Amino acid sequence: MTSSLRQNRNGATCCLRRARALGLAAVLAVCTTVFAEPYEPESYDTVLIRVPAATSSRQTQSLRRALASNPQDLNAALDLARAWLDAGRREGDPRFFSYVQATLEPWIERNDASVDVLVLAATSLQSLHRFTQAQSLLDRALASDPRNAQAWLTKATLLQVHGDFAAARNACSHLVGVTDHRIALGCLLSAQSMNGRLAESYAALSRIMTNHNGLDGATLSWLSSLLGEMAVRLAKDSAAQRHFQLALKADPDDSYARGELADLYLRQSRYAEVIALLTRHEAHDPLLLRLAIAGKQLDTSAGKRWMSMYDARYKAARRAGDATHLREHARYLLEVLGDADSALQVAERNWRTQREPADIRLYRRTAIASGRSLDVIDAWIATHDYQDATLDPKLTAVEVRP
Amino acid sequence: MRTLLAAALLLIALPCLAHKQSDSYLALSMEGNSLEGRWDIALRDLDFVIGLDADVNGELTWGETRRGAEAISKYAFSHLIVSAVEAGNTGRCDLLPGRLLIDDHVDGAYAVLFFEGECARTPNQLRIDYSLLAGFDPNHRGLLELRSNGTAQSHVLANDRRATFDMLSPDRWQQFRSFLAEGIRHIWLGLDHLLFLFTLLLPSVVTHRDGQWQGRSGLRESAIDIVKVVTAFTLAHSLTLSLAALGMISLPSRIVESTIALTVFLGALNVLFPVVKERRWALALGFGLVHGLGFASVLSDLGLTSTHLLEALIGFNVGVELGQLAIVLMLMPAAFLIRDSTFYRRILLPTCSAVIGVLAIYWILTRALPPELALL
Numbered sequence: 001m002t003s004s005l006r007q008n009r010n011g012a013t014c015c016l017r018r019a020r021a022l023g024l025a026a027v028l029a030v031c032t033t034v035f036a037e038p039y040e041p042e043s044y045d046t047v048l049i050r051v052p053a054a055t056s057s058r059q060t061q062s063l064r065r066a067l068a069s070n071p072q073d074l075n076a077a078l079d080l081a082r083a084w085l086d087a088g089r090r091e092g093d094p095r096f097f098s099y100v101q102a103t104l105e106p107w108i109e110r111n112d113a114s115v116d117v118l119v120l121a122a123t124s125l126q127s128l129h130r131f132t133q134a135q136s137l138l139d140r141a142l143a144s145d146p147r148n149a150q151a152w153l154t155k156a157t158l159l160q161v162h163g164d165f166a167a168a169r170n171a172c173s174h175l176v177g178v179t180d181h182r183i184a185l186g187c188l189l190s191a192q193s194m195n196g197r198l199a200e201s202y203a204a205l206s207r208i209m210t211n212h213n214g215l216d217g218a219t220l221s222w223l224s225s226l227l228g229e230m231a232v233r234l235a236k237d238s239a240a241q242r243h244f245q246l247a248l249k250a251d252p253d254d255s256y257a258r259g260e261l262a263d264l265y266l267r268q269s270r271y272a273e274v275i276a277l278l279t280r281h282e283a284h285d286p287l288l289l290r291l292a293i294a295g296k297q298l299d300t301s302a303g304k305r306w307m308s309m310y311d312a313r314y315k316a317a318r319r320a321g322d323a324t325h326l327r328e329h330a331r332y333l334l335e336v337l338g339d340a341d342s343a344l345q346v347a348e349r350n351w352r353t354q355r356e357p358a359d360i361r362l363y364r365r366t367a368i369a370s371g372r373s374l375d376v377i378d379a380w381i382a383t384h385d386y387q388d389a390t391l392d393p394k395l396t397a398v399e400v401r402p
Numbered sequence: 403m404r405t406l407l408a409a410a411l412l413l414i415a416l417p418c419l420a421h422k423q424s425d426s427y428l429a430l431s432m433e434g435n436s437l438e439g440r441w442d443i444a445l446r447d448l449d450f451v452i453g454l455d456a457d458v459n460g461e462l463t464w465g466e467t468r469r470g471a472e473a474i475s476k477y478a479f480s481h482l483i484v485s486a487v488e489a490g491n492t493g494r495c496d497l498l499p500g501r502l503l504i505d506d507h508v509d510g511a512y513a514v515l516f517f518e519g520e521c522a523r524t525p526n527q528l529r530i531d532y533s534l535l536a537g538f539d540p541n542h543r544g545l546l547e548l549r550s551n552g553t554a555q556s557h558v559l560a561n562d563r564r565a566t567f568d569m570l571s572p573d574r575w576q577q578f579r580s581f582l583a584e585g586i587r588h589i590w591l592g593l594d595h596l597l598f599l600f601t602l603l604l605p606s607v608v609t610h611r612d613g614q615w616q617g618r619s620g621l622r623e624s625a626i627d628i629v630k631v632v633t634a635f636t637l638a639h640s641l642t643l644s645l646a647a648l649g650m651i652s653l654p655s656r657i658v659e660s661t662i663a664l665t666v667f668l669g670a671l672n673v674l675f676p677v678v679k680e681r682r683w684a685l686a687l688g689f690g691l692v693h694g695l696g697f698a699s700v701l702s703d704l705g706l707t708s709t710h711l712l713e714a715l716i717g718f719n720v721g722v723e724l725g726q727l728a729i730v731l732m733l734m735p736a737a738f739l740i741r742d743s744t745f746y747r748r749i750l751l752p753t754c755s756a757v758i759g760v761l762a763i764y765w766i767l768t769r770a771l772p773p774e775l776a777l778l
Contacts, residue, residue, distance in 0.1 A: 020712065038440075038442075038503035038504060038505040038514040039503060039504060039505070040503055040504065041464035041504055043464065044463060044465030044466060044468065045463055046463060046464045046466050047461045047462070047463055048445055048462050048463065048467060048504060048510075048511040049445050049446055049449075049460075049461075049462045049510045049511050050460055050461055051446065051449055051455050051460045051461070051462060053460065055446075055449075055450060056455065056458060056459075056460040061458075092421055093421040094421060094422065094541075095421070095423065095424055095446075095539065096589070098423065098424065098539045098540060098541040098542070099538070099539065101540050101541070102537060102538055102540050103541055105537075105540060128423075128541065201449070283420065283421055284421060285420060285421065285422075287772070289418075309420075309508075312420075313420045313422065313508050314456055314507045316420070316422060316425075316507065316508045316509075317422065319545060320422075320425045320543065320545055320558070321558055322422065322423060326424070332658070372565045
């Protein structure tokens with residue numbers, strides 16, 4: 001009797017939640033489709049788009065011309081591909097990663113493709129979440145140059161994202177002696193921290209990073225973000241905040257660190273700070289999502305605008321079958337629309353390819369919110385001895401070893 | 403106004419465009435051997451390939467886009483080949499570019515290319531060779547929406563690939579649903595049917611005594627009157643709609659349309675100077691016959707084919723009923739609540755009827771006269 005009552009109640013709340021999610025979705029749909037008719041601009045001077053600086057810059061224009069005038073010139077192709085890759089990282093804009101691929105395409109298929117070509121192409125494919133293709137290019141690169149640090153680091157990152165931590169550690173170990181020891185150790189300790197040695201990995205990396213002389217901005221930002229992530233999982237929030245802030249100081253374009261810092265603020269309900277941190281980054285989908293979440297909590301007109309902007313992008317991505325942002329889509333469904341069941345479905349799809357701390361949390365949270373069994377995710381957490389204070393605040397004090 | 407809106411929109415839209423992979427949106431609709439299309443391509447992509455930003459200042463204006471229209475059209479239509487496949491024969495369809503407009507998508511402004519096409523034969527398959535941005539963006543995709551025979555299908559066209567699609571004929575359920583939607587749409591947009599119903603229903607909550615309209619005492623009486631009117635109207639128009647759709651009656655549409663306008667006028671007149679007081683259901687029944695013929699001409703305009711004719715007919719009819727019911731449910735409770743007020747009996751009822759009557763006269767004049775004589 002009690003169980004059927006509970007079921008009924010669950011059923012009712014679920015429907016209510018569904019209805020509310022649908023209502024919100026409908027309002028957002030109206031907001032975003034008002035201007036859906038094609039039109040003729042009034043004046044010839046109307047500016048329709050701003051061409052991205054990376055495309056219109058003199059540098060890329062001349063690199064493009066150089067390659068066009070001599071399509072066989074490998075170095076010209078590599079220079080242009082690097083310029084596109086930088087632009088992609090800076091702007092977080094996937095079109096640039098596609099340009100890398102297009103630029104290198106004539107060389108990738110060749111048997112004697114140079115290691116630089118393969119690693120560059122693999123990096124761009126990784127950014128487009130084309131993990132399998134990226135992996136096979138990296139393996140080709142490593143077969144011809146087993147001491148290529150960039151290839152090993154990219155491979156380790158891929159393996160770690162995919163949740164294969166033992167293989168990631170193995171890839172990291174090849175970095176020892178071929179690149180800066182801090183990079184090698186950051187790679188190793190980060191992989192190791194996913195398997196029960198969180199506190200000790202954090203302590204070791206903190207010690208190493210007391211000296212960060214001679215590291216370039218992007219590398220320092222990456223290592224600081226690693227520290228910040230571990231600190232979050234150890235419930236050391238103020239230390240985590242410092243690490244992420246240092247990461248952003250070292251490389252203000254690091255959108256990953258920015259997103260992690262925003263998530264830290266969101267967990268602490270510091271919504272106004274989230275907005276201050278992200279307000280100029282609306283173009284970047286994952287950051288816009290955090291704005292929408294904070295905006296929903298604050299219930300301001302800007303918040304509504306971010307929600308409808310994200311909704312439009314979510315719909316465009318769904319229409320195109322774009323699976324790059326599954327993690328964000330699941331979060332959107334859960335935290336903005338409040339549709340836990342759909343969120344869980346997307347989180348499950350995301351879980352097939354991505355197992356970073358954010359993915360683990362998301363999968364568990366959506367399962368809890370939709371009232372489903374936690375067996376799969378908890379078994380995975382137990383097998384890997386994954387530690388994370390944000391998973392269940394009450395248990396962590398006991399679970400996390402000193 | 404449009405400029406102001408557009409300018410305001412630009413102010414918001416320009417700095418905060420999404421970053422997404424490159425997609426174009428291709429909508430094709432095929433009827434017989436001719437097709438119509440709309441193709442939305444990101445200006446950013448077109449600029450990347452053909453260099454539209456002539457003064458290289460990083461801002462692409464409408465003027466620069468207009469001047470590049472020929473290059474855009476030449477580039478786009480040399481990267482899209484549509485062929486009709488029928489019984490093993492393949493023939494390329496000629497595509498004729500039309501207007502160039504602009505539309506805003508989440509990642510910025512897009513060029514909207516309209517075009518028409520003519521194929522040598524009516525295809526049972528359509529083959530599409532899509533190569534937009536080939537060599538420039540290997541991850542670009544074309545999102546195709548293909549409409550034919552009242553069905554729609556969506557596909558993703560990969561860059562530099564050839565894809566073949568069967569021209570589907572609709573299944574029964576699809577046919578039913580799409581005509582159901584058309585039915586609802588028609589009753590909502592077809593103002594004349596609605597207003598006719600209003601003239602019969604607005605008096606349902608009142609009764610004519612001592613030379614004036616007075617509120618009915620109970621809900622029951624009003625409800626019965628509403629049910630009678632709605633049922634009679636439904637029976638009548640269903641009958642003539644079915645007969646006409648099956649080809650058993652056929653009247654020139656000008657006569658039908660102007661007679662419908664006349665029924666609206668008479669309905670309105672009957673509120674102002676009541677002749678038929680309690681038996682308005684009889685008006686609904688008689689005049690409903692003409693309205694059914696009007697629905698039938700809409701149905702034939704929708705391209706009713708003999709496949710699943712019955713489903714279409716039932717779907718359309720059910721749609722009309724549902725739309726009608728929704729209006730009754732929205733309108734009548736309110737009318738019932740205020741039925742006793744002087745406002746309703748003395749002001750709302752006569753004013754509405756007078757306005758409807760005047761509108762009906764306008765319709766009668768414009769519909770009855772042949773177009774070349776129409777003065778209005």
